[in-house]
Amino acid sequence: MQQAVIFVRVSKKEQDYQRQVEDLRAVAQSQAVQVVAEISEKISGAKRNQDREGIQQLLELSRQGAIQKVLVSEVSRLGRSTVEVLQIVEELTQLGVSIYVQNFGLETLKNGKRNPVAQFMFTLLAEFARLERETLRERILSGMDEARRQGIKIGRPVGATEEKAVFLKKYAAVARQLHAGLSVRNTAKLCDVAINTVRKVKTLL
Template sequence: MIYGYIRVSSDKQTVKNQEFEIGKFAREHKIKIDLWIEETISSTKELKKRKFGKLLEKLQPGDVIITTELSRLGRNLMQIMGILNHCMTNQVKIITTKEHYELGDNINAKVLAFAFGLSAEIERNLISQRTREALARVKAEGKKLGRPIGATSQRTKLKGKEAEIEKYLQLKISKNKIARMLGVHRLTLADFMHKHNLTSLPIVSSNRDGQKIAH
């Protein structure tokens, strides 16, 4: 089977350009596309949730995938490497029309796969090195690493304000507004209320005889 694979990351993009490029390549090389796979989805989505992930599971030796560029396959270099390795192991060929790659169980593909793997390793090492250097520089400048002494999280900001929150709730002030008044996110407030069993209690007042009346 020969598959034409097209992916766009949003519905604002068009599949037409990719379809034209793959179709042109197929005509020039007298290749017949047996099945087109099109999807509008970000490559950051889990592979198993994409049509392409399902395609990988059913590929057979001798199958061919034609796409415009390798970046259409995965979200990063490591994922693309994994896909290429899967295809090479299962004797599936991947062809890209823009980059002119023809990756299968051949020496060129293995050399390219090695180069990709080496690049990924170098990239990881560079990121790690930059992180270590940045931390060392901050430390050398006498700055404390981690949360500054006296700094508080948003949840800690609410500590001791249970009665105040109850009062706002009794006045029927919305939780969104209470969160803004207290300078925290609404989800932080909701979590704090849940953990401290804070609920909107009835407002209590007194009548002329001094009797308590719940409203």
């Protein structure tokens, strides 16, 4: 039986990825594969692969030979940067790990060999995801410009920025772990906070 990873991602902390997980569990059952890990991210898909903890965990399992398949609901869950997504696809392909995309029923490997149709579709879908993100960004910026023209103030209210001492007190546990010599990534895991929060604490220390 093949070992598989379920990989899900949402862009915002308030979004929920449970529906993705449940759908992919059903896919795993229908394909008779064993799910050995469920990796979830709450991070922008435009981030670089090296800055995404979930992607790094996925790649590490693949390099260890612990999995043969990755299940995702759609290509954009792997990322919204065409270059970064294709890097993931290429490395997993080289490692003999197939990626199954639920919404198109695509799989990058067939009987251990590259599926040229899937490879081509991945390139197109990754590019569509990138263009969609760029279009959304342009709309947001255009809306902000229009709001400014109408005299609407954009940004945080005056006084909303936390003072350094207040911020460090809030994340005292993070500061203690960093002082003890723990890495940023391990501190984020131990304290259950975002890695960017740990980096901010480290900068302020």
